[in-house]
Amino acid sequence: MSEIFDNAITSIALGIEDFETGTDERMLSAARNYYAGLLLLAKECLVRAAPKADAMEVIGAKFKPKPDGSGGVEHEVEGYATVDLHKLKARFKDFGLAWPNADINKLQRFRNDLEHYHLKEPMTALSEAIASSFPMVVDFFNILNEDPQTNLAGVWDTILEKREAFEKVQEKCLDSLENVAWPAEVSHLDRMACPNCQSSLLGQLDPDNKDHEHVIGKCYQCGEEISFEKFMEMVVASSYEVDAYIRAKEGLNPSIADCPECNASAYVETGEISLCFVCGESVAGECIRCGAGIDVNEYNSEYPGLCSYCAYMAEKMMRE
Known part of the structure; x- marks a missing residue:
């Protein structure tokens, strides 16, 4: 085994052992060790x-x-710094490796907060961030063709x-949301985060409610x-934010907008869908001119039946 792999196993095992205690002090150590172990596993995937x-x-940062000596150049590693999470993901793509479909961003943010000696969220949220990223361990071990149960025997049952x-x-939580008759398709609801503690464990107050207006x-x-x-x-953000990002990159109007009726940032505009998830308003139609x-x-609220150009021309004529 390589030194990177050995260090990864040690870090993850220490992180899980700290995690098992549930105490605030050990949870801080758990975040550092476990996060470091995940990145080391990813680096081992690249090295192999x-x-x-x-x-x-392979993993040098600079x-x-x-x-x-022949009129060209070669690139030499500078220093001993290795790639961070962002560059790891990019190099996985360059190497033709699939990055695990699990949420490590919360854990990274917690770890970064801890490096500045301040954790904004409760320890329960940190515990969830660690637990929700466990599938990454399995995926990395699959890439390495190693058995996680054997290598992490002491902590595997806890994982x-x-x-x-x-x-x-x-x-x-997700079952309570799937029961709802949404006004349009929704997705990725497991990626929502509590505004108070950042947990993804979000559902309905009334799990039996099916009316979206009473959620x-x-x-x-x-x-x-x-x-x-x-x-x-x-x-709306969880369901359409990615689409909004892609449309923005392509120079198109975003698929999420502020509703002209209620001002909530919950109006979805995709070409096929045009409505507000809060008040139900839809301004889609054809210009009467x-x-x-x-x-x-x-849409122009002062000229609701006109497209933006015709509304501009009508306003111009009134000024003249």
């Missing part, structure tokens, strides 16, 4: 994908050009137990109740 290369040539407990609560959110980690309007904004399509980005 290029077995003939020096490890630092390189400098150096003349190769399975904590993950199972987290998944049971999460399943109940009140509840965090099953800290107990926070989330108002209808705020929860709808969160649902030129027949052009009207969506929320074209």
Whole structure:
């Protein structure tokens, strides 16, 4: 086994042992050790994908050009710093490796807060962040063709137990949301985060409610109740934020907008969907003057039947 792999196993095992105690002091250590172990496992995946290369040539963070003596240059590792999470993901893509589909961003943010000696969220949220990232361990071990149960024998039962407990609560939360008759398609609701503790364990206050207009959110980690309007904004963001990002990159109007009727950031505009999740308002239609399509980005509340161009011309004529 390589030194990187050995260090990864040691860090993860220490992190889980700290995690088992549940005390605030040990949870801080758990976050540091466990996060470091995950990154080391990822680095080992890269190193094994290029077995003939020096490890630092694969995971080094800084390189400098150096003349190769033949009129060209070669890149030499500078220092001993290795890649961070962002660069790890990029190198996985470059190496043709699949990055695990699990949430490590919360754990990273917690670890960064701890480095500055301040954790904003409760320890229960940190515990969830660790538990929800457990699938990454399995995925990395699959890439390495190693057995996690054998290598992490001392803590493997804890990993399975904590993950199972987290998944049971999460399943109940998501089931309560799947019962709702949403006004349009929703997705990725497990990626929502409690505004109080950042937990993803969000469901309905009334799990049996099916009417989307009566949805009140509840965090099953800290107990926070989330108002209808705020929860709808969160649902829209989780469901359409990625689409909004892609559209923005392509120079298109975003798919999420402030509603012209109620001002909530819950109006969805995709071309196929045009409505507000809070008040139900839909401004989609055709311009009564030129027949052009009207969506929320074209809509002018002072000239509701006109597209933006015709509204501009009408306003110009009135000024003249």
